[in-house]
Amino acid sequence: MKTGKPKNTFQILNSYLDKKDKRSIVFILFLFLTASVLEVFGLASLIPVLQIAMDSSAIQENQYIKSVYDFFGFESERMFLLATVLSIFTFFLFKNLFMLGVKYKQLKFTTTLSMKIIKKQFEKYYSLDFWKFNRVGVSTILNHVNRVPDVFSSKYLYNYFQLFTEFIVITIIVLGIAIYKPVLFLLMVIVLGPTTWLVYAGLKGKIQEYGNRVDSLMPEGFSLVNDSFKGYADLKLAGKSDMFMDRYFKNRKKVYNLQVRSGVLNDVPVKAIELIAISGIVLIFIYSLFISSQPEQVLVLLGIFVAASYRIMPSVTRILSSLMTIKNTQYSVDCLELYKDYIKEAEASRSGVAKPVNFMDSIKFQNVGFSYPDASEYVIKNINFEVKRGEKVGFIGRSGSGKTTLINILLRFYEETEGCIEVDGTPLTHEHLESWREKLGYVRQDVFILDGTIEENITLADKHVDQERLSRAIQLSSLKGVMEELSEGTKTHVGENGSRMSGGQKQRIGIARALYHEAEILVFDEATSALDNETEQEITEAINRLSETDITLFIIAHRVTTLKNCNKIFELKDGEIFTQRSYNELLNAVN
Numbered sequence: 001m002k003t004g005k006p007k008n009t010f011q012i013l014n015s016y017l018d019k020k021d022k023r024s025i026v027f028i029l030f031l032f033l034t035a036s037v038l039e040v041f042g043l044a045s046l047i048p049v050l051q052i053a054m055d056s057s058a059i060q061e062n063q064y065i066k067s068v069y070d071f072f073g074f075e076s077e078r079m080f081l082l083a084t085v086l087s088i089f090t091f092f093l094f095k096n097l098f099m100l101g102v103k104y105k106q107l108k109f110t111t112t113l114s115m116k117i118i119k120k121q122f123e124k125y126y127s128l129d130f131w132k133f134n135r136v137g138v139s140t141i142l143n144h145v146n147r148v149p150d151v152f153s154s155k156y157l158y159n160y161f162q163l164f165t166e167f168i169v170i171t172i173i174v175l176g177i178a179i180y181k182p183v184l185f186l187l188m189v190i191v192l193g194p195t196t197w198l199v200y201a202g203l204k205g206k207i208q209e210y211g212n213r214v215d216s217l218m219p220e221g222f223s224l225v226n227d228s229f230k231g232y233a234d235l236k237l238a239g240k241s242d243m244f245m246d247r248y249f250k251n252r253k254k255v256y257n258l259q260v261r262s263g264v265l266n267d268v269p270v271k272a273i274e275l276i277a278i279s280g281i282v283l284i285f286i287y288s289l290f291i292s293s294q295p296e297q298v299l300v301l302l303g304i305f306v307a308a309s310y311r312i313m314p315s316v317t318r319i320l321s322s323l324m325t326i327k328n329t330q331y332s333v334d335c336l337e338l339y340k341d342y343i344k345e346a347e348a349s350r351s352g353v354a355k356p357v358n359f360m361d362s363i364k365f366q367n368v369g370f371s372y373p374d375a376s377e378y379v380i381k382n383i384n385f386e387v388k389r390g391e392k393v394g395f396i397g398r399s400g401s402g403k404t405t406l407i408n409i410l411l412r413f414y415e416e417t418e419g420c421i422e423v424d425g426t427p428l429t430h431e432h433l434e435s436w437r438e439k440l441g442y443v444r445q446d447v448f449i450l451d452g453t454i455e456e457n458i459t460l461a462d463k464h465v466d467q468e469r470l471s472r473a474i475q476l477s478s479l480k481g482v483m484e485e486l487s488e489g490t491k492t493h494v495g496e497n498g499s500r501m502s503g504g505q506k507q508r509i510g511i512a513r514a515l516y517h518e519a520e521i522l523v524f525d526e527a528t529s530a531l532d533n534e535t536e537q538e539i540t541e542a543i544n545r546l547s548e549t550d551i552t553l554f555i556i557a558h559r560v561t562t563l564k565n566c567n568k569i570f571e572l573k574d575g576e577i578f579t580q581r582s583y584n585e586l587l588n589a590v591n
Helices: 006-016 019-054 063-071 077-126 130-136 138-180 182-230 232-237 241-290 295-328 330-337 340-349 403-410 430-437 454-459 467-476 480-485 503-516 533-546 583-590
Strands: 362-370 380-388 392-396 418-423 440-444 521-525 552-556 568-573 576-581
Touching: 006 077, 006 138, 006 330, 019 077, 019 138, 077 138, 130 138, 138 182, 138 295, 138 330, 182 241, 182 295, 182 330, 241 295, 295 330, 362 403, 380 403, 380 552, 380 576, 392 403, 403 521, 403 552, 440 503, 454 467, 454 503, 467 480, 467 503, 467 533, 503 521, 503 533, 533 552, 576 583
Parallel strands: 392 552, 392 568, 440 521, 521 552
Antiparallel strands: 362 380, 362 418, 568 576
8 A cells, every 4th residue: 555645634534624714713823822831831940849848048049030929929939829829720630631722622623534534435435336336345435435534533643733832842841941941851852752763663654554454355245244244154064154253353353452552653653652751851961960069059949850851751742642643544545535437537527517318219228348447458348229208128139248247337337438329319428417317216136125115115215105105115116915914014124135935926027126116217237037937927917017007118038938028139149139039939049
C-alpha cells in the first residue's frame, strides 16, 4: 500500500467538508490553541509559588510578585501565599472544565465527519460499475464503509488535532524556558530533542507495517465469518464448520497479535521519555555536586526542570503517540482514496442532464458487443435482435454462452463496448439510466430478501404503501393463495434471507416486487433453475399469467417449459446468437 502524505489528508477533508464544517474545524483549532495557552499559564503559575515556598523573601524582592502583593493590599505573606494557591486551584479548575468542553466539541466534530464519510463511501461504491463492484468484493467494501471511516475520524484525524495542540504547548513552554533560563533550555534540547527523534524514527516503520497488515486481514475476517454463518447448513452437513471456525480464529489471532505488538510499541515512547527526563535530573544533580558554586540556584533550576518536565513529558509522549497512531492508521487515508479514479469516471459519465426515455414500441440490439476492460476477448459479439412492447422473449444456451452478460447490458449494469441498444429508436446512454431503470424489474435465481415482512420485501420498505398496487402485484404473482394461508398475511416476517419462505415463495415475492414498482420490462434470470418440478410449474404459471399483460418479458431459462408463451427464443453460443426458434421448434429439437 502506498505511503500517504499530510496533503492527502487535507484533500480528503476538503472533499468531505462543506463551508460550515470548515468553519467548525477552524473554531476547534482555535479552541485547541486557547487550551494550549491555558496549559502554559498553568505551568508558569507554579514557578512563583515554588519561589515563594522556598524563600518567602521573594515576595518583596521580585518586582512582579511585589506589585501583585501591593495591588491587592495584602498585609501577611502567609495570606498572600494562601490566596495564590487558591487562585491557582481555581484557574486549574476552569482550565480543566474548558478542556473537557473542547474535547466534547472535537469528538462531536469527528463523529459528524465519520457519518459523512460513511455516506460518501456508500455513494462511492454504489457508483462503481457492476464488474468493478464485484472485483472489489463485498468483504473489502464492508471494511471500507463500516470500519475505515471511524478509524480515520476518531483515530487518524483526532491524533492530528492532538499533535497540533501538543506542538503549540511545547513550543510556548520551550520558548518561555529559553527566555527565562537559557541553560535549562539548552539542557532540554540536548536531552529531549535527539532522543525523541530517534524513538520515533526507530518505531514508525514497524507501526505502519502493523497497521497495514491489520487492514489487509480485516476483509478476510469479514469474509470468513460471513461464509461460516451463511453456509451454516452446508458446512454442518459436510462436517466443515470446525474448519471454517478455525480459519476465522486464526485470522483473528493474527489481528490480535498485531494489535498487541502495536500496543507495546505505542507504550515505548512513554517509557523512553520518562527515562530521558530522569537522565536530565541526574545531569542537574551532577552539575550541582561537581561544577556549580551555587547549589541553591541549582535546586531552583531542578524545580523548574521538574515542573517543566511534568508538563512537557506528557506532551512529548502524546506527540510521539499521535505520530505512531497516525502511522498505524495511515491505511484509512489510503482506503478513502482507493478507487477515486473509478469515481471520477462515474461522475463524468453522469455529468449530463438526466433525460427520460419512452418505451412504447420496441427495444433493438444493434451490433452489440461487450468485453471486460481488462480482457481482450469479447464475451458477446454481433448481437442483433428486436423485441416489440408486450412480447415475451426467451434465451437459452450453455453456461458461459453470454446470456447473463446480455441481460446485464439490458439492465445497464454493463455498458456495451460496441454497438448500442435503441429504445423506440433512441440509443440508450447514461443520461437515460434513471428513467430506464424505473421501467425494469429483475427476478434472479437467488432473489434478494430483506429481513422483514412480506410487505416490506415487495415494496422494498416503502414508508407509504400503495395498497391497491400491492394487491394487484400479489394477485399477478400468484402470492394470493400463500397470503390466505398465513395468519398475519403480508405482515408475516420472512426471516433472515427468507429462511421462513420456500424457494417458490421467494421467487413470487421477487415477481411481486417488480410488479408493485410497475415494471414495464420484467427480466427473469434462471428464476426457476433451483426449484423442484412442482414449484417450477407454479412459477411458470405465474409467468404465464404475466403473458396476458402488456409487460415485456426477457426470460433466461434452462428448462424449456418455462419458455412456453415466448414469442421467440434465441439460442446463444460462444457469445453470439446461434439460432432463433419458436417454442414448438425448440420442443421438437429437444425431443
